[in-house]
């Protein structure tokens with residue numbers, strides 16, 4: 580049984596989105612400190628990545644584990660209300676993500692997905708970002 584009203588549910592979803600934004604900011608800060616400059620949500624790049632490095636042809640996507648369905652992650656829950664509706668939404672998200680990755684690759688771009696839960700280990704995250712950005 581669902582214990583949340585639709586208003587509470589809406590507020591929860593907003594909180595999740597706000598959290599996503601916090602992750603993006605953290606990633607931006609790390610990348611900036613590493614000395615890389617980027618374009619934010621550039622419409623000229625396939626899939627409008629969170630961070631785009633145009634001349635390097637590299638893109639970073641910051642994915643919330645819930646919305647983008649991080650496999651095996653404890654944040655990848657499914658709401659009890661309208662599971663079919665949610666499943667449909669999730670399936671569409673995954674299909675879109677996969678298509679974007681594929682199209683970027685075809686266009687000669689490299690892309691990196693950072694998951695929300697990876698933010699906990701700042702050192703490992705910084706290392707991953709550095710490795711991705713420095714590789715030619």
Ligand SMILES: [Zn+2]
Nearest residue numbers: 644649652696
């Ligand atoms: Zn996760």
